[in-house]
Amino acid sequence: MEEEAVDFQVEEEADPRRVMEDLMSQSFASHDGPLWRARLVRGAAGEDCPLEEVRASFPHTSHLILGNHHGIADGTSNVRTYNLLLKILNDVIAGRPIDDQEQLGEFVSGEEFRAMVSARLIELEEDPENLQRLVKEHKTVMASVPLLLQCYPSLEGTEMKTEVLFEELDEDTTRRFFQRCKKEGVSVGSAFTALINGATIDLAKKAGRTDDTFTLNESHALDLRRLLSGDASKHLGSHITILHHAVEAPAAWRESFWDYTRTLHRSLHSKLSEDGILRDKCIKEVSVCTNNVGKATPTFPPPFEDSVCSNMRNLDAICPDVAGEHVQATRILRGASLYTAHFSHTFRRRFLYSFCYSAHFIPRDTAKALTRAIFDNLRSLV
Missing domain, CATH: 3.30.559.30 (Nonribosomal peptide synthetase, condensation domain)
Structure with missing residues (x-):
């Protein structure tokens, strides 16, 4: 892409399942991009967190819905990307430096x-x-x-x-x-x-x-x-x-x-x-x-x-x-x-x-x- 485009929105009081269904029913601009989109659905305190030991220390719950064209990623790529995103989020919040030159993965044909x-x-x-x-x-x-x-x-x-x-x-x-x-x-x-x-x-x-x-x-x-x-x-x-x-x-x-x-x-x-x-x-x-x-x-x-x-x-x-x-x-x-x-x-x-x-x-x-x-x-x- 000549100019980076980010399709990210924050939604309040939405049903995460409905948001996921909406993303799966939308097409992608295959020639122009981007070939992915993301929605952050904010949740109430402790909502929908199944692990009691986590809920006690992390009282705020949100849902992140990530959608992409299947031509650029499979399940393994998506899960690995999600893991890297969480690592970066924790590093940013902790104030640890982020190396923008580090390659976290390699796109292979x-x-x-x-x-x-x-x-x-x-x-x-x-x-x-x-x-x-x-x-x-x-x-x-x-x-x-x-x-x-x-x-x-x-x-x-x-x-x-x-x-x-x-x-x-x-x-x-x-x-x-x-x-x-x-x-x-x-x-x-x-x-x-x-x-x-x-x-x-x-x-x-x-x-x-x-x-x-x-x-x-x-x-x-x-x-x-x-x-x-x-x-x-x-x-x-x-x-x-x-x-x-x-x-x-x-x-x-x-x-x-x-x-x-x-x-x-x-x-x-x-x-x-x-x-x-x-x-x-x-x-x-x-x-x-x-x-x-x-x-x-x-x-x-x-x-x-x-x-x-x-x-x-x-x-x-x-x-x-x-x-x-x-x-x-x-x-x-x-x-x-x-x-x-x-x-x-x-x-x-x-x-x-x-x-x-x-x-x-x-x-x-x-x-x-x-x-x-x-x-x-x-x-x-x-």
């Missing part, structure tokens, strides 16, 4: 990963018959209609707007959930995905579906930094890919939940290898190239996934400076503008969750019922 994908594609092209089979399977998935949309069709004329719901577990329930997952030999991410699928199946059954089994299409957001050479911990930018996954689930999933979750866990984690990630990306690229890409439309394509999941696990690992002496972060929630997306992570010993959905596709009552079912089932299982 995705060239290395693209080279890895190109190399893997060359290998796949050595067996064109198998590659075409994989592409055909991918196109079949892309033509799928999500189960919830089959049962609860979108209403014409409904605003295309992202809405969000929040849930969180207290420390004790978080600990018991994690311990139970470990005991059953599955990851927390696999168990939570199984809970999302189970709640979706229950809503379908409530709408009258009588299938014995359901195959739900999942898309999982993955951090690519683990595949890059050298130390990629300071890499800023958008370094994610989306991995597709599906496994058959029984209609009576609750009676065999942990068996079903182990099946899902083994299937998903077998695809999480470097080769699985690269192959999935190659198939998507070839599928796009063989489609009629010249037929651009002014609207988004209809969704095919039953869920998009972004599990960043423990944010404390990349947020070491949130418990400062003057400013502390007690909760971090994430979101994005998508048809339906589930964001989860732990922060300060609590499991936090955001459900973002398009009001055009999912009525708010249905979204609330889905979220309530996920957490009711979780608590009953641990």
